[in-house]
Amino acid sequence: MMPTQSQLRLRTVLFWMVPLALLAVPLLVNSYVQFIVNSVLIYALVTLGFNFVIGNLGQLAFANTAFFGIGAYASAIATTSLGLPWLATIPLAGVAGAIGGFLASGAALRGIRFYYLAIITLAFGELMRWLYVHAKSVTGGTDGLSLPRETVMGYSLTDDRVKFYVFLVVTVLLFKATLNLLRSHVGRSIMAVRENEVATASLGIPTSRVIVTGFIWSGFVVGCAGSLFALHTSYVFPESFGMLHLIISFAMVLVGGLGSVLGAVLGAAALTVLPEYLRSFPGMEELFFGLIVIAVLLVLPQGLASLLRRVSPIFVERFYRE
Amino acid sequence: MKRTMKVFAGLLLIALPATAEETTGLTEDTIKIGVMAPFSGNAASYSKAEIGMMAYYEKINEEGGVNGRMLIAVQEDTACDPAKGLAAVKKLISQDEVFMLHGNSCSGVALAIRPVVEDAGLPWVIAHAASDSISNPLAPNIFHGLPTGSANGRAMAEFVLTRPDTKRVAIIEHSNDWAHSYSDPARAYLKEQGIEPVADQTMERGQTDATAQILKLREAQPDFIIAALYEAETAIFLRDLKKYGMSDIPVMGTAGTDLENTLKRVGDLETVQNYFVIHSYIDSLEGAGLKPWGEMITKYYPDEQLSTFSFASLGSAVAVVEALQNAGPDLTRSKFIAELEKINSLETGILSHPITFTADDHQGVKGSAVAGFVDGRPTVLRAWGERY
Secondary structure, X not given: OOOOHHHHHHHHHHHHHHHHHHOOHHHHOOHHHHHHHHHHHHHHHHHHHHHHHHHHOOOOOOOHHHHHHHHHHHHHHHHHOOOOOHHHHHHHHHHHHHHHHHHHHHHHHOOOOHHHHHHHHHHHHHHHHHHHHHOHHHHOHHHOEEOOOOEEOOEEOOOHHHHHHHHHHHHHHHHHHHHHHHHOHHHHHHHHHHHOHHHHHHOOOOXXXXXXXXXXXXXXXXXXXXXXXXXXXOEEOHHHHOHHHHHHHHHHHHHHOXXXXXXXXXXXXXXXXXXXXXXXXXXXXXXXXXXXXXHHHHHOXXXXXXXXXXXXXXXXXXOOOO | OHHHHHHHHHHHHHHHHHHHHHOOOEOOOEEEEEEEEOOOXXXXXXXXXXXXXXXXXXXXXXXXXXXXXXXXXXXXXXXXXXXXXXXXXXXXXXXXXXXXXXXXXOHHHHHHHHHHHHHHOOOEEEOOOOOXXXXXXXXXXXXXXXXXXHHHHHHHHHHHHHOOOOOOEEEEEOOOXXXXXXXXXHHHHHHHOOOOOOEEEEXXXXXXXXXXXXXXXXXXXXXXXXXXXXXXXXXXXXXXXXXXXXXXXOEEEOOOOOHHHHHHHHOOHHHHOOEEEEEOEOOOOOXXXXXXXXXXXXXXXXXXXXXXXXXXXXXXXXXXXXXXXXXXXXXXXXXXXXXXXXXXXEOOOOEOOOEOOOOXXXXXXXXXXXXXXXXXXXXXXXXXXXXX
16 A cells, blocks of 8 residues: 555655654663664665665676775775875765776676676675785785774764764765655666666666666765775775675665665664674574574565555555565 | 862762773672674684683682682674674673673784774783784783784794704795784794795685695795695695695794694695694693693583684783782772783793783783694694704
């Protein structure tokens, strides 16, 4: 059931009210919980960007971790080598990620799809990791790069509470921009490509350009998330951008709901918070984690977002495909 | 009078949090210690390195604790991942409220958490991660209770040059920071002695054949080879070295390889008879010197399959207990740090070299012994042909 006009208005109010309510979080939690909340914001962006390509654009592409690493390294290099303030490096990291997205879309432009595209984009990710290790003079090689300590208007950026406010603003802006993009002509074209690329082309829509745009936006969002991650850990090194990260991001997309913007938040929150609860079972975490992910996908194959859709039509996303 | 009271109240408010932080994690009869290790993930096998300290705490508790206080270990998983390690350390500091930190196995994680620990000000004694950058530049509250990469790398080169007539030294290594942490100080020591490596070869992780590297080494005709390789690649390298008839050239390996395990991997003694490894302990795994320590570990952890990793954190644990003891019953973090800095030439009974901390140098162990096969038996050596 689609939401009514009043429910749509309520949804808009909720979109802004939830972040406003979240402003109180740093006053209520300790440094550890704050760190986890900050992680959720970062992974919500990672999932949003990843979902944009595989859920909205419908391309089986796995360059997400590459974009994340590119963004993180762009920020780290810009702060350590160029001396830029970290805040200024967020858009820079987004642009670097977008360039990564453009490069990754090259294979899709040549008509490569499905498993072949998956393998090529996976290779792109590994190629980037090779670059992080071997371009030592720029990336610090396997030693990685430590971000310098900074302050913004007198507030230390090493403080998780200060980071939270910056992360929250960036996350809300990128979610809003993604929702707007999905509602635009470009967004509808992106989803038309997902539904039937040939039929879309027959309507005179340049599908190649649409695919490139999808990858670029995904790269931009995940690149920005990489920049936040660089500050979050204050340390960037190649092992953070490996296959394990990719698998977890993919699981976040599926657990949240493929193609769902709301699902990006839910998937990221669930799979960031859950492992922290499982800390109490050293050595068993991976087993429990795996079982819980399997259970969620068996019971809710359309992800956690589908659960909320059952509760209220407010959570029904207009362009979401059941 | 009112003004005096206000000033007094203000001073009290300032002093209270400081006092609370100084004694955080302490009760009348317990000391809460945060232990970090990779209990999950690809590097989970490194969590063995923390078992020694856990067993030692159990032993101390059984003997009545330290100044009447029991040592309570709170374990947290880092998964050898910086983000997860940061979450672990923040949980230990702000949620579990431990008195001090002990442990951690992965240098990448240790480097990521260093600023957090430094800011929090609680003492951290590193038990396994070897990167020099964790404790250098000096942080007032961070101590390295094991030989660092530079100490081990230097010890490797020192041992190599104790072999008579060794002039031509070759190096083969992985292209990661772990390998560089051994090879760079080894190179520096060789340079001090006027020796430039005759060959520098790279073998990537996961490589299953070392023919290309060995052919290059054969051209260079080295007297000794320094190999900064993980155990799996070391086994492949030694196997191929034998295949090309070069197994008479001695090879010096890192602390990341275990002598007995390497023998198990290659399957025959002839292949490893000229292989030597950095060995931080006074005796070999089966030797009488390590036997009581091994018995202590298996007493509290009966399922533990002993390897050299099982003993890695024991030296630092002895230093921690020594400093806690000396700090007395009115323990504070500052007193404990001051007592650590007073530790001078502490013979731990497990490490081959003593531990000395000073106010200016928190890297406590400055050398390592070497282990190799002598008459077919693993033997700890001080220098070429000289038993420990």
